[in-house]
Amino acid sequence: MSGFPQPRSAYIHVPFCAHRCGYCDFTLIARRDDLMGAYLDGLARQLESLGNPVEVDTVFFGGGTPTHLDPPSLARLLELTNRWFRLVPGGEFSVEANPSGLTDEKLDLLAETGVNRVSLGVQSFVNDELRLLERDHAVTEAVETVGRLQRRFRNVSLDLIFALPGQTLETWKANLERAIELQPQHLSTYGLTFERGTTFWSKQSRGTIVPAEQELERQMYEHAMDRLEEAGYGHYEVSNFARPGFECRHNQTYWRADSFYGFGPGAASFVGGVRRMNHRSVTTWIRKVLAGESPIVEEEVLTPEERAREAVMVGLRQAVGLNVAEFQSRYGFELLPLGGEAAPRFLQKGWLEIVDGSLRLTRSGRLFTDTVVMEFL
Ligand code: SF4
Known part of the structure; x- marks a missing residue:
């Protein structure tokens, strides 16, 4: 491995969502659940490139919405993952999830097959803000989902977005209080960004949506730093807060610039000093992998x-x-x-x-x- 340690972390990108939220530019395909089978066939192929099962300390399913997969597809994803990656005892197995459609059947499946950390995309505890973000869940559904997660997993993380158009410091403070009341082990807070190609970007260009003032965004971030630290969450990374011992070990791999495996459309990997990027188009990635062609669009040997x-x-x-x-x-x-x-x-x-x-x-x-x-x- 030319002096580079073997990766100890694996990322799998699951590119399905029920719909695309207005601010999102992630690699995903909405309303194409018909592609789940082909995606899993492609993933099985790409995983074969490992040659042999490998031992890892962390596994992370990101998306998209990994839990949007129907139960048989989710079961197949978990089976494939556990076949190729041997998670060490005490290892971290994280899955990103959204409240909508997160049934008990899916949660039981995750818990029974080794998943021990779930990161839930709550984003806001205000229904008007959820509508603005074009999320497809309501606050009550998110709160109820957190409870069902906490009954099964001892490590639950919540994502919140701040600096929404029209959001005040007071509503952001109220959002944080609701999050703290739910006592998650981990919280991620991100300032809203306007990415080219999203509907938010077009709305901003047309002037129908106005980003928050920078000064207000700063005040919101400062409040999060103060309040979350006061509530016992260590601010261990710019956007991430955790109770002691619940820092996301998988993401720490990236921040330490360590090697990691990456599979699925749009996923990056860093193995043996070489950074590779899979094709971002879900259909192209599927077509290439199933045709036995390389789905890699970028390959860079870092100096x-x-x-x-x-x-x-x-x-x-x-x-x-x-x-x-x-x-x-x-x-x-x-x-x-x-x-x-x-x-x-x-x-x-x-x-x-x-x-x-x-x-x-x-x-x-x-x-x-x-x-x-x-x-x-
Ligand atoms: S649920 Fe998440 S990944 Fe899916 S479209 Fe919305 S923000 Fe993007």
């Missing part, structure tokens, strides 16, 4: 410097930051000089700090993570 820069980009997102000495021994580059003049500038500005030998974002730096990372690199 040592690119690997080092990538590690900075992802590593700075973590609260622990990057240990300066470890970074140099792992990548062969000095961390601070890699940032050029931006490093001393951000240190002086108070957006970066060095604590116990690690470079990390300060609280105010977190408000400008993208700027810091972009200019640092």
Whole structure:
């Protein structure tokens, strides 16, 4: 493996949703449940490229909505996954889910086949906000689903979106309070973004939807940092908060720039120092895999410097930051000089700090993570 450790994490992309939400630009296909069988045939083929079953510490089903698969298809996905990936005892098996259509039958299936962490796309506890986001569930359904999840899984995560058009600081605060009351082990909070190609993008271009003011978005994020930490959630990554011991281990693989497997349309992998990206079109991915052709659209061998820069980009997102000495021994580059003049500038500005030998974002730096990372690199 040319000096690269074998991946210990596997990602499987499940690209089906009941419909496409207005803000979403993920790799998925809506209202094409007829393709589930072909997708699973394709996945079985792509997994065969592993040659032999491999041992991993984490498995993650992302989407799309993995739990949109009908029960027999979900059972087949789980069977395929467990055949190719041997999760170590105590390993983490995460599945992304949405409240709509998440039946007890599906939840029992997940719990019985090794899934031990579910990340639920709640997004908001205000029905008007859910309608604005074009979500297909109501608040009562989400709350009821959290209860059914908690009866089966000891690790439940909720996703919330803030900075919605028209959202006030007060409604965002109320959203967070509802989330805290439900006592999930983990919370992810994302500021709404307007991605090209989405209906939100077109609405914004036409002026029929107006993004939140940046200052308000900052206040919402700061409130989340304060309130969630007060409620016992560690802010371990820019958008992620967890009770101690419930940090998402799979995502930490990415933030540590470690190797990982990736299968399914649009999935990336990083194996043996090579980054590969599967075709984003679900139908093209299926056609290629089933025809015995490569579904890879991009393949890049990272140079040592690119690997080092990538590690900075992802590593700075973590609260622990990057240990300066470890970074140099792992990548062969000095961390601070890699940032050029931006490093001393951000240190002086108070957006970066060095604590116990690690470079990390300060609280105010977190408000400008993208700027810091972009200019640092
Ligand atoms: S449910 Fe999630 S993945 Fe599916 S369209 Fe909505 S935001 Fe995108």
